[in-house]
Amino acid sequence: MANIAAQRIKREFKEVIKSEEVAKCAIKVELVNDNYTELKGEIAGPPDTPYEGGNFILEIKVPETYPFNPPKVRFITKIWHPNISSVTGAICLDILKDQWAAAMTLRTVLLSLQALLSAAEPDDPQDAVVAKQFKENAEMFHLTACHWTNIYAGGPSVNKDFDDKIKKLVEMGVDEHEARVALSSYNWDMERATEQLFS
Amino acid sequence: MGFEITRFQGDVDEELVCPICSGVLEDPLQAPVCEHAFCRSCIQEWISRQPTCPVDRQHITSVQLRPVPRILRNLLARLCINCDNAEYGCTRVLKLDTLTTHLEECEHNPKRLLPCEQGCGLVIPKDELKDHNCIKELRALIQTQQHKLNDFQQELAEQRFTMVEQKRELQLLKDFMKAMRISNPAMRAIADQMERDEVLRWSNTLIRARVTRWGGMISTPDEILQRMIKRTLSECGCPAHILDDLMENCHERRWPPGLCSLETRQTNRRLYENYVCKRIPGKQAVLVLHCDNEHMSEEMMVEPGLVMIFAHGIE
Ligand SMILES: [Zn+2]
Ligand SMILES: [Zn+2]
Numbered sequence: 323m324a325n326i327a328a329q330r331i332k333r334e335f336k337e338v339i340k341s342e343e344v345a346k347c348a349i350k351v352e353l354v355n356d357n358y359t360e361l362k363g364e365i366a367g368p369p370d371t372p373y374e375g376g377n378f379i380l381e382i383k384v385p386e387t388y389p390f391n392p393p394k395v396r397f398i399t400k401i402w403h404p405n406i407s408s409v410t411g412a413i414c415l416d417i418l419k420d421q422w423a424a425a426m427t428l429r430t431v432l433l434s435l436q437a438l439l440s441a442a443e444p445d446d447p448q449d450a451v452v453a454k455q456f457k458e459n460a461e462m463f464h465l466t467a468c469h470w471t472n473i474y475a476g477g478p479s480v481n482k483d484f485d486d487k488i489k490k491l492v493e494m495g496v497d498e499h500e501a502r503v504a505l506s507s508y509n510w511d512m513e514r515a516t517e518q519l520f521s
Numbered sequence: 522m523g524f525e526i527t528r529f530q531g532d533v534d535e536e537l538v539c540p541i542c543s544g545v546l547e548d549p550l551q552a553p554v555c556e557h558a559f560c561r562s563c564i565q566e567w568i569s570r571q572p573t574c575p576v577d578r579q580h581i582t583s584v585q586l587r588p589v590p591r592i593l594r595n596l597l598a599r600l601c602i603n604c605d606n607a608e609y610g611c612t613r614v615l616k617l618d619t620l621t622t623h624l625e626e627c628e629h630n631p632k633r634l635l636p637c638e639q640g641c642g643l644v645i646p647k648d649e650l651k652d653h654n655c656i657k658e659l660r661a662l663i664q665t666q667q668h669k670l671n672d673f674q675q676e677l678a679e680q681r682f683t684m685v686e687q688k689r690e691l692q693l694l695k696d697f698m699k700a701m702r703i704s705n706p707a708m709r710a711i712a713d714q715m716e717r718d719e720v721l722r723w724s725n726t727l728i729r730a731r732v733t734r735w736g737g738m739i740s741t742p743d744e745i746l747q748r749m750i751k752r753t754l755s756e757c758g759c760p761a762h763i764l765d766d767l768m769e770n771c772h773e774r775r776w777p778p779g780l781c782s783l784e785t786r787q788t789n790r791r792l793y794e795n796y797v798c799k800r801i802p803g804k805q806a807v808l809v810l811h812c813d814n815e816h817m818s819e820e821m822m823v824e825p826g827l828v829m830i831f832a833h834g835i836e
């Protein structure tokens with residue numbers, strides 16, 4: 323790893339650890355290996371959003387050319403959000419692409435991701451299905467995102483209705499996560515989800 | 522890239538830290554409007570990728586970058602930093618602006634060249650001294666020398682071969698010319714003229730000599746002396762066709778009547794000053810060429826000229 327990247331990450335790692343957000347348990351970062359090329363990030367779902375109460379794990383890969391190029395970040399925790407792929411966890415956020423600036427840090431990245439959870443940008447989507455639902459059926463989107471937060475990120479709000487529907491599909495031999503994706507994509511319409519799963 | 526912040530004594534103001542590398546500013550430049558400061562190498566690397574300020578993304582270009590204000594430079598210069606070679610035992614703490622000077626002479630620099638003290642005579646970076654093995658090193662040296670020697674020998678053999686070839690061709694050419702000369706009178710006249718011109722040209726390259734003591738003349742030089750003179754003549758460009766004749770004429774047995782014995786030499790002593798003599802470089806000897814001395818009588822001159830060797834007295 324280039325000297326400059328290592329020097330930066332070491333310092334930023336300390337910066338995050340010492341930051342007030344850590345004190346408030348809002349963001350966290352851990353080393354994955356000794357040479358600072360990979361880190362594990364964690365952000366708390368912001369209040370008054372469907373992600374509230376959840377903890378979201380991030381994979382952070384630091385390129386050799388850091389900080390001249392942004393870190394490669396994706397969600398490990400599955401999440402229902404217009405700018406984050408529900409399949410791969412890939413993130414669509416300008417500062418992780420062409421709007422990156424060398425003075426930005428791990429802390430700014432984590433805080434920006436937290437901000438993204440508070441304010442989705444459905445017109446610049448990563449996940450077209452989620453974005454469509456977000457725009458056309460806000461209530462359904464909210465419920466679905468809450469459900470995903472509950473299941474994958476340890477969020478508090480249990481949705482009995484959704485859980486039952488998934489259970490039915492699982493009893494029919496469908497993989498639980500596949501069932502959840504299908505139901506989420508069809509606004510929890512059992513009939514259409516089943517049709518898609520068995521077609 | 523800036524200096525690692527942990528190398529400094531006490532706290533370093535955030536103002537003095539490069540937002541790109543997070544080290545203390547090294548050779549800093551600042552953006553024109555926002556005045557954000559960065560290490561020269563850091564900001565140039567960034568601008569080569571995109572023309573923005575890395576802090577606020579205002580548009581900036583390389584030519585707009587300015588030196589930072591004197592006050593900032595002074596603050597940096599006064600910071601106290603440890604030596605780059607601290608991990609190798611240097612305990613010096615220096616003002617940042619004297620670091621470079623110190624590094625040039627720091628005795629803890631692991632790459633500083635030191636002579637081996639076990640006698641091999643090699644000069645080695647300090648950090649390699651520990652594992653240094655004179656015999657091994659010298660052996661490697663011998664091996665490379667041997668390689669070189671082999672290469673030279675091969676080259677020499679090749680040169681020799683071409684030389685032999687060329688000699689053979691030259692001989693052929695000479696024989697051919699000789700035959701032409703014999704069979705064709707016009708050719709003979711041309712060749713003779715060419716030879717005369719060659720001697721004249723050579724004579725013009727030689728420096729006039731003055732003999733101050735004619736009494737030092739050696740009329741019967743020995744073989745060794747003759748060989749020495751011959752070699753010098755050849756080296757200074759003496760045409761090959763007169764070289765042997767000239768050397769024959771360094772001994773009184775081949776000298777003209779006016780010079781060939783002690784008696785005649787006594788008689789003609791006063792004529793010596795009339796000779797036009799040429800210097801034989803580095804030797805106590807002169808060349809008296811026929812072409813330079815047409816004014817001398819048959820008594821005192823022979824073709825193609827004389828070589829006079831002296832014990833001393835040539836200027
Ligand atoms: Zn820098
Ligand atoms: Zn030193």
Ligand SMILES: [Zn+2]
Pocket residue numbers: 637638639640641642643653654655
């Ligand atoms: Zn040695």
